[in-house]
Amino acid sequence: MRPSHFNDFQNKALNLTVLRQIIPYLLEFKWRVGLALICLVLAKVAGVSLPFILKHIVDGLNQADSVTQIVSVPIALLLAYGAVRFLNTIIGEIRDTLFGRVTERAMRRLGLQVFEHLHALDIEFHLSRQTGGVARDIDRGTNGVNFLMRFLVFNILPTLLEIVIVVGLFFYHYGWAFAAIILVAVVAYAAYSILATEWRTEYVRQAAKADSISSTRAIDSLLNYETVKYFNNEAYEANCYDAALADWEKAKRKNRLSLFTLNAGQALIIALAMTAMMLLAGFEVSQQQMTIGDFVLVNAFMMQLFIPLNFLGFVYREIKGSLANIEHMFDLLQRKPEVVNASSAQILTKCVGHIEFKSVDFYYHPERKILNNINLNIKPGQKVAVVGESGSGKSTLVKLLFRFYQTSGGSVMLDGHNINELTLDSLRRQIAIVPQDTVLFNDTLFENIRYGQPSALDDAVFEAIKLAHLGPFIQKLPQAEQTLVGERGLKLSGGEKQRVAIARAILKGSPILIFDEATSALDSESEQAILAAFKSLAKGHTSLVIAHRLSTIIDADKIVVMKQGEIIEQGSHLELIKQGGHYARMWRLQQDSALE
Incomplete structure (x- = not known):
């Protein structure tokens, strides 16, 4: 197995290990997670119904013959539109409130687990550790777990659910061409996002490593403040810190340029899909196969779908970044102490000191x-x-x-x-x-x-x-x-x-x-x-x-x-x-x- 393939295999194994270790924290509050998922489904159902209400409003206005009809016909639909939009928002807030307790408890549990594990490790580890780097790894790791849990459950899953619903509705109401455009765009967007994100994950790791090194250098220098003063090495310490920051700056620049490439490709795919869908919908309206309301519905669905899909690209990037950040923290958890209690260890209650x-x-x-x-x-x-x-x-x-x-x-x-x-x-x-x-x-x-x-x-x-x-x-x-x-x-x-x-x-x-x-x-x-x-x-x-x-x-x-x-x-x-x-x-x- 070539080294690159072996590294990919290791990363996938690590990602699965991370996810497996996070699941127990989700299950600690099963009823909260269950209610949050119900709210998620209700919010998506409400979201999918909005373009249909908008279609009927536009068609009602378009078919009205008098001022009275223009005012009276869509009033109920307008009220329904406002009520459903409010319901969609408030359900989302309830969902986030319910799940917030889960993520906060997970961060607490995991932070405590890492802290206890560090104290359980051998003295050899602590003699060679870099305090600043370890502290940053733990901080980024716990924040990464919070991001991973929240967005994996409430952004990736609902967006995938919405894609399935929308493709099915378009195929049922408007034919295979509309469904095919959405499906091809989504597949192309997802494939490009995954490939490009995998490519740039190494730059995320480099930036995180450089950040840890610079932090370690700064904390180590400050902890040894008196030694720095004794030997007049303020300028030397500043130069060393600046060199570490220069590596961090270089890593962040590569990270930023790779992010630009990813965003540009995603934006191109979305623009092409939106253009193709609007051209097809416009042609159908000109052929009187679709109403103006249908055109608005298609446009609303495309906007409603690609905005979260675009956000899904951001979420996937951040999840990959979070996994890269979590790696070091889980490396610490996977490190086993050599000095541990024997399986049959006894508790010494009284000691005379022999x-x-x-x-x-x-x-x-x-x-x-x-x-x-x-x-x-x-x-x-x-x-x-x-x-x-x-x-x-x-x-x-x-x-x-x-x-x-x-x-x-x-x-x-x-x-x-x-x-x-x-x-x-x-x-x-x-x-x-x-x-x-x-x-x-x-x-x-x-x-x-x-x-x-x-x-x-x-x-x-x-x-x-x-x-x-x-x-x-x-x-x-x-x-x-x-x-x-x-x-x-x-x-x-x-x-x-x-x-x-x-x-x-x-x-x-x-x-x-x-x-x-x-x-x-x-x-x-x-x-x-x-x-x-x-x-x-x-x-x-x-x-x-x-x-x-x-x-x-x-x-x-x-x-x-x-x-x-x-x-x-x-x-x-x-x-x-x-x-x-x-x-x-x-x-x-x-x-x-x-x-x-």
């Missing part, structure tokens, strides 16, 4: 192991510190315990359970973490702390603030705990954010605590305050501390030394110093550095 790493291996690629044969036993209530050089695999232990990744070999046990056999939610509820880089939401300080337990009462939050030694700092703020922390917490210092992280961990109330190099970038005073808060937090909990500064973990029950993904030493601080091995050398180097 952690074991049994012969654990981990690698992204087999030729480069991150962890190799890790055996580590952390008993309930112990404080265990893990130290080592950068890249030795310390933080990977934390990621495996959280099940952000699957182990490549061996197993991680919690209270005798293989964590692969526990539900992800119940596992992660047992662990609270103070990360190295605490990222806060652009909300108040109080709500950022409450994030540790969103259902917590205010009193519990204030107690966590007290235990984290945040009270004096909060009292100095102009709006106290209601102060906004800025995007990603940029208005707070590193030490202040760490104390917020500790307050969150206190509020979460988990039996296992992880402290991931949380003081490595802090000054001595901030470090001591953080350590004091952590000690009060760690009482009665199992603690795993990933440390850079050895002075912060000398009170640990066990210190584990890692190098190149392996554990090379274990023991207390004094035991490891006496051994005179790798840990002792690290200790001497840090002490000498501190003296200098």
Whole structure:
């Protein structure tokens, strides 16, 4: 199969997949959809009857012999014409109102589904994602679904229904020639629209891709505002953004020119059909085979038919564009996370905090192991510190315990359970973490702390603030705990954010605590305050501390030394110093550095 044919096959398969996934949203409100379809049929029946009423009005006026007849004969028909036109409009409005709830609920459901799916994807996806592009894909995708549902049901189907009715009426009342002109015009119009739209869909995709790239570039630059300023790269960022916009402009220009070609061809087909129909109707009137009213009826039907048919071309183009936009969103939904709950996963309700790493291996690629044969036993209530050089695999232990990744070999046990056999939610509820880089939401300080337990009462939050030694700092703020922390917490210092992280961990109330190099970038005073808060937090909990500064973990029950993904030493601080091995050398180097 040639690549182009394979791509066409993929696109058709994707379109069918999209439609199949949209149908359940339509069926959620079956009675609304049913009533909307009834309104659709009634509106079309009313619409088809209008030209006939108009024909009788014209014939009545044409055959009237006196002023009295001119006034009296068509009055009832004129009233009927106005009533039917109003009925046609109001039924359409009722139909749109009924179906509006369906489309809005579908957008809500689908938006939530994508949001939940993104949170379910592996950490690997989120480390490599482009936030701006993903956001635009979701936005365009949900709007595309709204357009697709609304216009597929209420524009394409009714227009096709009207075409069938009109062709049948013309064949019955005026003969095969009139019906043939309409049928040939409709087939030619539809064929041209489909072929031309398929041709230009690639330009729609290119424009959407360029739009996502430019949006991603802009958002990424703004998120890293300080870095841009540090390196005087405002002009560089502007040039990069302009280059992305230039690609977008080029893609939009191709899109616009292809749209011109499509519109021009459609307009030519409509003009030829209208001209042929009017010439034939005019000839029939001159031969007295048709009345003036029939001529008006033919003209009205052609206008009534080709206006929605012309709109149908627009709808088909937009549906193809919507499908192109929906592709990326459904690509996200089709992406499967590697870390999922096992079919027989258990819920861990009570945890004492006994952690074991049994012969654990981990690698992204087999030729480069991150962890190799890790055996580590952390008993309930112990404080265990893990130290080592950068890249030795310390933080990977934390990621495996959280099940952000699957182990490549061996197993991680919690209270005798293989964590692969526990539900992800119940596992992660047992662990609270103070990360190295605490990222806060652009909300108040109080709500950022409450994030540790969103259902917590205010009193519990204030107690966590007290235990984290945040009270004096909060009292100095102009709006106290209601102060906004800025995007990603940029208005707070590193030490202040760490104390917020500790307050969150206190509020979460988990039996296992992880402290991931949380003081490595802090000054001595901030470090001591953080350590004091952590000690009060760690009482009665199992603690795993990933440390850079050895002075912060000398009170640990066990210190584990890692190098190149392996554990090379274990023991207390004094035991490891006496051994005179790798840990002792690290200790001497840090002490000498501190003296200098």
